[in-house]
Amino acid sequence: METTRYDELRTLVAANFSETTQRLVDEALAYAAECLEKQVRYDGSPLLDHAAGVARIVISEIGLGRNSTLAAILHDVVRLAACGEPGDLMGVTSEIRRRFGDEVLGITVGLSNISKIRLKVSKEQAANFRDLIVSYSEDPRVILIKLADRLEVMRNLRMFPREKWRKKSWESMNLYAQIAHKLGLYSIKSELEDIALSYLEPAEYEHIHRKLEETERERQTFIDRFLAPIVERLDRQGFNYHVKSRTKSIFSIWTKMHKQHVPFEGVYDIFALRIILDCPPEEEKTQCWAVYSIVTDYYIPNTERLRDWISIPKSNGYESLHTTVSAGGGRWVEIQIRTERMDAVAERGIAAHWRYKGVNQGALTSEMWLGRLRELMEDTPHALAQRFDSRPSSGEIFVFTPNGDLRKLPEGATVLDFAFDIHSNLGCSCSGGKINGRAVPIKETLHNGDIVEILTQKNQTPKADWLSAVKTAKARSKIKAFIREEQAKSARLGREELERKLKNWKFGLTIDEAVGYLCKYYKLKAGTELYGLIATEKIDLSTVKEILTRWQSGEADEERRAAAAAAEQAKLQNAAARPAHSTDALVIDDNINQIEYKLAKCCNPIKGDDIFGFVTISSGITIHRTDCPNARRMRENYPYRVIDARWRQTAEGAFRVTIRIVAADTTGMANHITETVIRDLKLNIRSMNLASRGGLLTGTVDVEVPATSVVDTLVHAILRIKGVQKAFRTNG
Structure with missing residues (x-):
C-alpha cells in the first residue's frame, strides 16, 4: 500500500477521532490492502480506493464514528471472501473479529448480505426491494x-462499463435515494438522483443545468424585489421570522416538466420561498394565516394551488401552508408558510415514518425503523448501536417468486398467504408449494429471502380449517368470502328443494311454518342452517316428510303451537325495530350495550340536527340527518334497520360542516373568508377548495363547529363579506 495514497482519509480521521482510532484505521487500511492486493477497479486503480472513499463519506457527510469507518474500509474484504471458498470467509471473519471486534464484523457482514441481493429493475417492485435492503440491516449503521x-x-x-450505467442509475434513483429521503439525508438523496438522471437522461440533464446557470443572477434579483414589500410589512407588524429560498434540484425540475408536460420556463416553482415564524404553539395557525393574508394583499393567489396542511396535516405529519401567487409578467412564485416547529419536522422527516399501512403487530416496521434511526442520528451520531435495541423490519418478511418478483408479508406467513397475496384464484386452488425447490404443505411457514413456487389442483377449494393456516387479512377475508358464498349457494338450493317438496306433498304449510318447526326439531338457530343441511344431503328429505306428517296429523300439536308462537314473536320483534314503535333511542356521544356508531359522510350530522340510526351489515350503526338525501330510500327499503337516535345534551366535540360559497372573484376574497372564520369566529378551517370560473369564485370550505347553533352564525358572517353572493350548508 502506498503510504501517501490515503493521506486525505488519515487527515480526516485525525481531525475527528482519537489517536487510538487513528492507529486502528491505519491497521485496517494495511489489512485491507493486503487482502485486496490484486483487486483493481475498472480504471485500473486499487479497489481499496473505493473503500477509502466510502469511509470519507461516512465521516464527513453522514457523521458516523470509529466502528463505521473501520467497517467501511473492510467491507470489500468480507464481500469478496463470501464469494470465494467457505474457508476464506471463515478466516477473514475470525481475523476481523480478533483485530477490530464483533461490532465491526457485524456491520461488514450486513453490508455483504445487501450486496448479494439481485435487484430487479421494476418500478412496481421498488418499494419492496427498498424494504428488503433495510431488512438486512440488523445494525442501523449498515x-x-x-x-x-x-x-x-x-x-x-464514469469508470464503470457502459452496460452498468443504466442499472446502477435506476437503483440509485428508485431505491437508495428513496431510503436516503426517509432518513432525512436530503443532500445525499438529491445528489444520487441528479447523478442518476445525468446518465439516464443526459441531454435533458444538461439542458436544465445550463438553464439554471443562465438564470441564476436574474433569479436572485427577482427574489429580492418580490420579497421587499412582504418583508417591510412583516417587520412593521412585529413578526419574528426569517425567510429561506431554495432552488429545486435538477431531478425535481425534470420530474415537474414531465408530470406537467411543460418546458423549463413552464415550471411554477424553480425556486420556493419559505417564511418561517418563531411563535408559541397556540398562535401557530393564527400567525400563519395572518402572513398568508399579507402575501395575498400584495400578490394575487392561484386559489386552485392553495394547500392547507395546517388545519389538516398530511397523513405523514407534514404541516405547512402553501400558496402560489402571481408576480406579474406570467411569473408564479410558490410560498410556504410555517413555524420553526413545523419546519423542523418537515426538514427532519421524522413524522413520515410512524404511519404504516400494512401489518404491524407491535414491532417496528422498516418505515418506522428508518424514522427512529433518523432521530437517533441527529441526537448521537457516534453511538447509534448502543441506543438502538430493535431489529429493523421486525414483523415483516420478503419472499421471491420463481421469476424474481418480491412480495412483502407479515412474519409467520405461510405458503397459503403467499398464494393469496399473488392472486385470489391461485390461493383458492392452492394444494401446496415449493420453498427453495423443496416440496412443502400449504401451512408451511415462510422465511426472509425464500423463493416460493405455488402448486395448484383444479378441484381444490378453500376449507374452514384454512383460516387457522393463514396470517394475512387478505387471505382470511378471501377464504371467508368463498365459504360464505358456498353457504349462501347451498342455502338457496336447500330452500328451493324444500319449497318444491312441500308443494308436491300438499301439506298446506307455508315455508316459514315448516322451517320454524324443523329448526326446533333439529335444534338449529336459523333457517339457513337447515337449508344448508338439506342441500348437502345431511338431512334426508324423506325424513323431513315423515316429521312434518307426524306434526300435521296432530301427533305434535304442542310442537306446532310452539312453532306458531315463535313465528309470531319474530314478527313482533321486527315490528318493534321500526322507529314508529320504538321507545328507546340510541344516545349519541355514548355507547349502548357497547354498540359503536359513526357519523354518516353523506350528510355529516352535527349536534342539534334531527337524526336517526341505520344498522349497516358490516359497519355497525351509522347516524344520518332526518333530511339526508338517502333517508327516504333507507326508511322505505329497510324499515327494520332504522332506529331512533338523539344527541346527548352534554355531548361535546368538533363536527365538520361544509359551507358552499359563491362570490365575486376579487383580490383577497379567499383571505377575507379565512379571516372571518378563523379570526372573527375563532373556528378551525379543515380544508378549503375554491376555484375561479367566469368571474366567480365557487367552492366549499370545511369548518369545525361544536353544534348546529353555530352554523347559522357562520353562514351569516360569510354572507356579510362584500362580494359574497351565496353561502349555505351542504350535505357533504
Missing part, C-alpha cells in the same frame, strides 16, 4: 454505510 457506498460508486460511475 444502511447508512450502504448509502455512502452507493454515493461513492455514483460519483465514479
